[in-house]
Amino acid sequence: MAARTMATTAAHKRTLMAQRSDARLAELIATRILPNYTSKTLLDIGCGDGIVSRYLPSQCEYTGLDITDACIYEQRHDNPKVRYVQTDQIPDLMRSEGPWDTVLLLDVIEHTRRFTPLFELALTRANQQVVVSLPNELFVLDRIRMLRGHELNAHSLDLLNQPEGFKHQFIVNIAKARRLLSEKAEAAGFALTEEVLRPLVSKRSIHQPILWGIRQLSSDQLWSMGSVFVFQRQG
Numbered sequence: 001m002a003a004r005t006m007a008t009t010a011a012h013k014r015t016l017m018a019q020r021s022d023a024r025l026a027e028l029i030a031t032r033i034l035p036n037y038t039s040k041t042l043l044d045i046g047c048g049d050g051i052v053s054r055y056l057p058s059q060c061e062y063t064g065l066d067i068t069d070a071c072i073y074e075q076r077h078d079n080p081k082v083r084y085v086q087t088d089q090i091p092d093l094m095r096s097e098g099p100w101d102t103v104l105l106l107d108v109i110e111h112t113r114r115f116t117p118l119f120e121l122a123l124t125r126a127n128q129q130v131v132v133s134l135p136n137e138l139f140v141l142d143r144i145r146m147l148r149g150h151e152l153n154a155h156s157l158d159l160l161n162q163p164e165g166f167k168h169q170f171i172v173n174i175a176k177a178r179r180l181l182s183e184k185a186e187a188a189g190f191a192l193t194e195e196v197l198r199p200l201v202s203k204r205s206i207h208q209p210i211l212w213g214i215r216q217l218s219s220d221q222l223w224s225m226g227s228v229f230v231f232q233r234q235g
Contacts, residue, residue, distance in 0.1 A: 030055035039101035046108035050082040123188040135226040196228040
C-alpha cells in the first residue's frame with residue numbers, strides 16, 4: 001500500500017503509509033518515500049544491516065553507519081558500504097566526510113542522550129533533505145498491551161544489562177518532537193515539508209474495521225505507530 005495523501009497545509013503535507021507490525025520501517029521508507037526525492041549520495045545513520053542500500057538506484061552512492069553493539073538486526077560486515085563504529089565516532093565521521101544529498105536518521109535520535117544534537121549535525125551535512133523517523137509511544141495498542149503486562153520494548157526493565165544503544169532515552173510524544181525538530185530545522189535553513197503517519201495493518205483482516213474505526217474517531221497520537229519527517233533545505 002503506497003503512501004497516501006492525507007492533507008496538505010501551509011506548513012507541511014501529511015500522508016499515510018499503512019504498516020504491518022512485522023514490516024521493516026527502513027524498507028518501507030526506502031521503497032515508498034525515498035523514490036520521491038532525488039539523491040546522488042545518501043548517509044544512513046543507524047543503518048542496521050544496511051537494508052536501505054538494496055532499494056536505492058544504482059547511481060546513488062550509499063554510506064551506512066551504525067554502532068558496534070547495536071545488534072537489533074544482523075550486522076553485514078561483508079558490505080563495504082556499511083561501517084560499524086563506536087558511538088562517539090559517528091559525529092566525527094559525519095564532519096570529516098560528505099556532505100550528502102540525503103541523511104537518514106531512522107528510529108535513531110530517541111536512543112541518544114540529548115535527542116537533538118545528532119539531528120542538528122545532520123542538518124549541517126545534508127545538501128537537500130534530512131529524513132527522521134520516530135516511534136509514537138502514545139500508540140493506543142502499545143498502551144493496552146502494557147496494561148496487560150507487556151512492557152514497552154525499548155523501555156523495559158529487561159534491558160538493564162543491554163548496551164545503551166538498545167534503550168530509548170525518551171518516551172516520544174510525536175507532537176512535541178515535531179515542534180522541537182521543526183524549530184531546530186528552521187534555525188538551520190530547513191523546513192518540515194512532509195510527515196508520513198503509520199497506521200497499523202492487522203495480520204488478521206477481521207481486525208481491520210476496528211482499526212479503521214479508531215482512526216476515524218481519534219487523534220493520530222492514538223492510532224499512528226509513529227511518524228516519518230522529511231526536512232528539506234530551503235532556498
